[in-house]
Structures are given as C-alpha cells and as structure tokens.
Amino acid sequence: MxxxxxxxxxxxxxxxxxxxxxxxxxxxxxxxxxxxxxxxxxxxxxxxxxxxxxxxxxxxxxxxxxxxxxxxxxxxxxxxxxxxxxxxxxxxxxxxxxxxxxxxxxxxxxxxxxxxxxxxxxxxxxxxxxxxxxxxxxxxxxxxxxxxxxxxxxxxxxxxxxxxxxxxxxxxxxxxxxxxxxxxxxxxxxxxxxxxxxxxxxxxxxxxxxxxxxxxxxxxxxxxxxxxxxxxxxxxxxxxxxxxxxxxxxxxxxEAVEDMPQETGRLIAMRNRIIESLCSIPGVKLTGDPENRLPGFASFMVEGIGHSVYIVNALNEKGICVSSGSACSASSREASHVLLAMGYDAKQAAGALRITLGRDNTKEQVDHLLSVLPDVILRQREAQLHAK
Ligand SMILES: Cc1ncc(COP(=O)(O)O)c(C=O)c1O
Missing domain, CATH: 3.40.640.10 (Type I PLP-dependent aspartate aminotransferase-like (Major domain))
Known part of the structure; x- marks a missing residue:
C-alpha cells in the first residue's frame, strides 16, 4: 500500500x-x-x-x-x-x-x-x-x-x-x-x-x-x-x-492532565502491541524498564542492522517518523551515552530505535507501522550481510 x-x-x-x-x-x-x-x-x-x-x-x-x-x-x-x-x-x-x-x-x-x-x-x-x-x-x-x-x-x-x-x-x-x-x-x-x-x-x-x-x-x-x-x-x-x-x-x-486517565490506557495498549510485535523478531530487544516506563514509549535495540539511522531513513521514505535514539543525538552517529551507561556496547547502542506515541496516533497507524517495520529490518540486515 x-x-x-x-x-x-x-x-x-x-x-x-x-x-x-x-x-x-x-x-x-x-x-x-x-x-x-x-x-x-x-x-x-x-x-x-x-x-x-x-x-x-x-x-x-x-x-x-x-x-x-x-x-x-x-x-x-x-x-x-x-x-x-x-x-x-x-x-x-x-x-x-x-x-x-x-x-x-x-x-x-x-x-x-x-x-x-x-x-x-x-x-x-x-x-x-x-x-x-x-x-x-x-x-x-x-x-x-x-x-x-x-x-x-x-x-x-x-x-x-x-x-x-x-x-x-x-x-x-x-x-x-x-x-x-x-x-x-x-x-x-x-x-x-x-x-x-x-x-x-x-x-x-x-x-x-x-x-x-x-x-x-x-x-x-x-x-x-x-x-x-x-x-x-x-x-x-x-x-x-x-x-x-x-x-x-x-x-x-x-488538557493532558484532564485526558490522562483515558489517554494513558490507549497509549499503553498501542505501545505494548509494538513491543510484543517487534520483540518477537529475533535479535530485537526492549530497552529500559518493561513496567515502569512512559505510556507511549517503545524503545529497542535491533541487532544486525549496522546503524538504526538506516531504519529511520527507510521508514521516513514511507512517511513514518521514528528516532534512532534521542532527538539531540539523532543527527550524529555517536552511540547514546544513556545506552552505554546502561551496559550496552557501542555496536549494540548503534541499533537503538525509539518509537514514541502521542495523542494523534491511532491503532490503524500502529497496524501500518507493524506491517512495514519487520520487512525494513530484514532488508537492512540483508544489506548489512552483503556489505561485509
Ligand atoms: C530529559 C530532557 N531534558 C531536557 C530537554 C531540553 O528541553 P528543551 O527542548 O525544552 O530545552 C529535553 C529535550 O529533549 C529532554 O528530553
């Protein structure tokens, strides 16, 4: 589509x-x-x-x-x-x-x-x-x-x-x-x-x-x-x-405080779907606390892709905006100091992918993301293998 x-x-x-x-x-x-x-x-x-x-x-x-x-x-x-x-x-x-x-x-x-x-x-x-x-x-x-x-x-x-x-x-x-x-x-x-x-x-x-x-x-x-x-x-x-x-x-x-009771449940449901779906792909792991985390916040470490900017760029071509880490480090390829401090090595940290949901996101948008992202990861892994 x-x-x-x-x-x-x-x-x-x-x-x-x-x-x-x-x-x-x-x-x-x-x-x-x-x-x-x-x-x-x-x-x-x-x-x-x-x-x-x-x-x-x-x-x-x-x-x-x-x-x-x-x-x-x-x-x-x-x-x-x-x-x-x-x-x-x-x-x-x-x-x-x-x-x-x-x-x-x-x-x-x-x-x-x-x-x-x-x-x-x-x-x-x-x-x-x-x-x-x-x-x-x-x-x-x-x-x-x-x-x-x-x-x-x-x-x-x-x-x-x-x-x-x-x-x-x-x-x-x-x-x-x-x-x-x-x-x-x-x-x-x-x-x-x-x-x-x-x-x-x-x-x-x-x-x-x-x-x-x-x-x-x-x-x-x-x-x-x-x-x-x-x-x-x-x-x-x-x-x-x-x-x-x-x-x-x-x-x-x-507005955020007033809507929080309903919005939190909606965001958590969408976030958990993204987490479950992506973590079922071998070599994709959740980063951060699985329970005590912000409602709309899904963050991963994706192995075998070289650097997550490739994924960010491939999704961008499909009109989807996600991040390779934090906004400040997104434009540089430096490993996130946060992930390094949490015990990941520089190679693992290079695979950091952050998907953060908000008020305007819908279930259909999440469906669409999940219909394209696994294939984007697979293709990037293949490209990495051929580059070696
Ligand atoms: C944890 C944290 N602190 C501070 C800032 C900086 O805030 P501002 O963009 O309003 O200067 C940010 C922005 O990304 C942030 O995420």
Missing part, C-alpha cells in the same frame, strides 16, 4: 501543538499583545492572564503559584537550577551528584561546572535505567550541595523512583532537582509526593509550543537569578514574558 499520510511517532522529540493550546494562544499574538509590565489596560490584561496561567499551571502539578517560574524551556530550567545552586552554595560545598543517563542540558552544564572546580559524581544506572536509594546514599558527602536526577529518561522511557531518591536527599538536607521534561503531561505529577525541591518542565513535550517551559522551586526566594535584566518573574527570571507560549503551555498541560 502506498501511503502519503505522514505518521508521526517521535513524540519524545517534540509534539504538535494541540488544537486547544493553539486556539488559546492565538488572541495573545495580535489582539492582546500588551507587555505585562505596562500599567495601562493592555498591559494589565496580559499580566492578568500570566498570573492566571501560573495558578492553573501550578494546580496541574500540585504546586503553589508562588513556586512556579516561567522559562524558555527544559534547557534553561536545568541550567538555572544547576548554575544558581552552585553559585549560592559553592562556599558550603563543591560536590554535586547526578546520573550518567541525564539529558545533555544537565550533563554538559555540569561538565562546565567541573572546569570551574566543582566535583561531580555520576551514578551508573542498572540495565533498565534505575538508580537505587542505596547507590545515592553511598556517594553523599558532607560537601554535597545538589543532587540532580531525571524523572523519566528520554532514550529508554524508564520512570525512575524519584520519591525514594528525594527522601535520601531530604534526610541529608541536600537540595534535589529532577528534570521532568519527559514526564510532565504524560504521567501524574504532584511535586509534594515526589518530594523534590526543583522540577524542570518543557511545553513542547506535551502539546505546548517550543521555547516555553517552567521551573518549580519549593524555596522560591532562594534561587538567584540566572537571567538578569528587567526584573520580571519577581526579579528571578528577567525577560519579557512569552505570553502566547505560557498560555499555550498551560492549556496543553490542563
């Missing part, structure tokens, strides 16, 4: 803006474009929607509105927590704990901090991508000032046991940050149940616009500003607020 329809199955990379979010955003581009810092009515209308979004956004993650700061996305939120905590607490200690499976927004920022003299301990996960509370406990030092561990991994979809890890941090009075970029809007989140001090959010992973995000801060007045300037966000994050983006992100998050 020739298909012209595009089938998008790379929602961990980014998602389309939802219809509701787009409709909510539109008036804020032209009709109501006032600067929220301006005192005339136009400005105050923007200020009012900004504060109403803060309340609604906070409610979605069980936070207080005073604990929410709007940012330009996950990367900024991660950078802000790390750089500002180290600046604030650097005199008390020089040691930070993270994991080897974090996004580069965390890992590369910490590498820079190492160059400035901070010491970083990078915990190695088990084969499914988990870190245990004992592992964390064992590396805590008197001079540890920050622990940063992600809630859900962007390469294998494993959901980590953050409440247990955050309890360890709390016992030692160490600040705990979680990068929840892949989790917010996909699994239920209540910040107080997680027990974290900081949590990073990115709108474009759950039907909101790109370039918008948030940082939850349990201690809002303690984190020094990363961006200085006009003093917006109570002097803590300068820059004219991205009102359309914030409105879109809030609408998308409310």
């Amino acid at each position: 020739e298909r012209t329809e595009r089938i998008y199955m790379d929602h961990a990379a980014t998602t389309p803006v939802s219809e509701k979010a787009l409709a909510a955003m539109l008036p804020w581009f032209r009709e109501e474009f006032g600067n929220p810092s301006a005192i005339y009515d136009y400005g105050q209308t923007s200020k009012n929607i900004l504060e109403s979004c803060r309340k609604r956004f906070a409610r979605c993650i069980g936070a207080l509105s005073s604990e929410i700061f709007f940012t330009s996305g996950g990367t900024e939120s991660d950078n802000w927590v790390i750089r500002s905590t180290l600046k604030l607490k650097g005199a008390k200690g020089q040691h930070i704990i993270t994991t080897a499976i974090e996004h580069n927004a965390v890992l590369r920022t910490l590498s820079q901090m190492e160059e400035e003299g901070f010491e970083v301990t990078c915990l190695t996960p088990d084969a499914q991508g988990h870190i245990t509370p004992d592992q964390l406990e064992n590396v805590i030092r008197p001079d540890t000032i920050l622990i940063t561990i992600m809630l859900a991994n962007n390469v294998v979809g494993t959901v980590l046991d953050i409440p247990a890890l955050a309890r360890v941090a709390a016992r030692h009075h160490i600040w705990f940050h979680t990068d929840a970029v892949q989790a917010v809007g996909h699994i239920p989140i209540k910040v107080h149940q997680l027990g974290v001090d900081f949590l990073s959010v990115s709108a474009h992973k759950f039907g909101g616009p790109k370039g918008t995000g948030a940082l939850y801060c349990r201690l809002p007045n303690h984190l020094p500003a990363l961006l200085t300037g006009g003093g917006q966000e109570k002097e803590q994050r300068s820059g004219t607020e991205n009102i359309p983006g914030i409105v879109g992100m809030t609408a998308a998050l409310e």
Whole structure:
C-alpha cells in the first residue's frame, strides 16, 4: 500500500501543538499583545492572564503559584537550577551528584561546572535505567550541595523512583532537582509526593509550543537569578514574558492532565502491541524498564542492522517518523551515552530505535507501522550481510 499520510511517532522529540493550546494562544499574538509590565489596560490584561496561567499551571502539578517560574524551556530550567545552586552554595560545598543517563542540558552544564572546580559524581544506572536509594546514599558527602536526577529518561522511557531518591536527599538536607521534561503531561505529577525541591518542565513535550517551559522551586526566594535584566518573574527570571507560549503551555498541560486517565490506557495498549510485535523478531530487544516506563514509549535495540539511522531513513521514505535514539543525538552517529551507561556496547547502542506515541496516533497507524517495520529490518540486515 502506498501511503502519503505522514505518521508521526517521535513524540519524545517534540509534539504538535494541540488544537486547544493553539486556539488559546492565538488572541495573545495580535489582539492582546500588551507587555505585562505596562500599567495601562493592555498591559494589565496580559499580566492578568500570566498570573492566571501560573495558578492553573501550578494546580496541574500540585504546586503553589508562588513556586512556579516561567522559562524558555527544559534547557534553561536545568541550567538555572544547576548554575544558581552552585553559585549560592559553592562556599558550603563543591560536590554535586547526578546520573550518567541525564539529558545533555544537565550533563554538559555540569561538565562546565567541573572546569570551574566543582566535583561531580555520576551514578551508573542498572540495565533498565534505575538508580537505587542505596547507590545515592553511598556517594553523599558532607560537601554535597545538589543532587540532580531525571524523572523519566528520554532514550529508554524508564520512570525512575524519584520519591525514594528525594527522601535520601531530604534526610541529608541536600537540595534535589529532577528534570521532568519527559514526564510532565504524560504521567501524574504532584511535586509534594515526589518530594523534590526543583522540577524542570518543557511545553513542547506535551502539546505546548517550543521555547516555553517552567521551573518549580519549593524555596522560591532562594534561587538567584540566572537571567538578569528587567526584573520580571519577581526579579528571578528577567525577560519579557512569552505570553502566547505560557498560555499555550498551560492549556496543553490542563488538557493532558484532564485526558490522562483515558489517554494513558490507549497509549499503553498501542505501545505494548509494538513491543510484543517487534520483540518477537529475533535479535530485537526492549530497552529500559518493561513496567515502569512512559505510556507511549517503545524503545529497542535491533541487532544486525549496522546503524538504526538506516531504519529511520527507510521508514521516513514511507512517511513514518521514528528516532534512532534521542532527538539531540539523532543527527550524529555517536552511540547514546544513556545506552552505554546502561551496559550496552557501542555496536549494540548503534541499533537503538525509539518509537514514541502521542495523542494523534491511532491503532490503524500502529497496524501500518507493524506491517512495514519487520520487512525494513530484514532488508537492512540483508544489506548489512552483503556489505561485509
Ligand atoms: C530529559 C530532557 N531534558 C531536557 C530537554 C531540553 O528541553 P528543551 O527542548 O525544552 O530545552 C529535553 C529535550 O529533549 C529532554 O528530553
């Protein structure tokens, strides 16, 4: 069957803006474009929607509105927590704990901090991508000032046991940050149940616009500003607020939270069909935790194909978008640092395939994927054999 329809199955990379979010955003581009810092009515209308979004956004993650700061996305939120905590607490200690499976927004920022003299301990996960509370406990030092561990991994979809890890941090009075970029809007989140001090959010992973995000801060007045300037966000994050983006992100998050009970079951059923079907092919194995994983997230290691970009390209020709790993590493052929940390070798990691489902995917699209993918894998394996 020739298909012209595009089938998008790379929602961990980014998602389309939802219809509701787009409709909510539109008036804020032209009709109501006032600067929220301006005192005339136009400005105050923007200020009012900004504060109403803060309340609604906070409610979605069980936070207080005073604990929410709007940012330009996950990367900024991660950078802000790390750089500002180290600046604030650097005199008390020089040691930070993270994991080897974090996004580069965390890992590369910490590498820079190492160059400035901070010491970083990078915990190695088990084969499914988990870190245990004992592992964390064992590396805590008197001079540890920050622990940063992600809630859900962007390469294998494993959901980590953050409440247990955050309890360890709390016992030692160490600040705990979680990068929840892949989790917010996909699994239920209540910040107080997680027990974290900081949590990073990115709108474009759950039907909101790109370039918008948030940082939850349990201690809002303690984190020094990363961006200085006009003093917006109570002097803590300068820059004219991205009102359309914030409105879109809030609408998308409310929609995701409201639809989550039905949507989760639907996504899990489709994801499990993909997992069962692909894992019945010899040499195809699931990566990550089979149970504690994001609802729409199917990730595999495919043997004998050389590199999964061949599969991604072959599916692309058939109008199907999937990923060879994470979006950031998709354009390079470098083995994913996440899979290497989980114990795969570079050859195995080269076969990483990630299929991530979202709101617009249908059972029929999954049927179509499964009707073409096994043959694509087979052909690539044959091509590899002939190339040898
Ligand atoms: C786990 C994780 N953290 C951070 C980011 C960066 O977020 P943003 O694209 O909003 O900067 C991403 C995006 O891929 C991610 O998956």
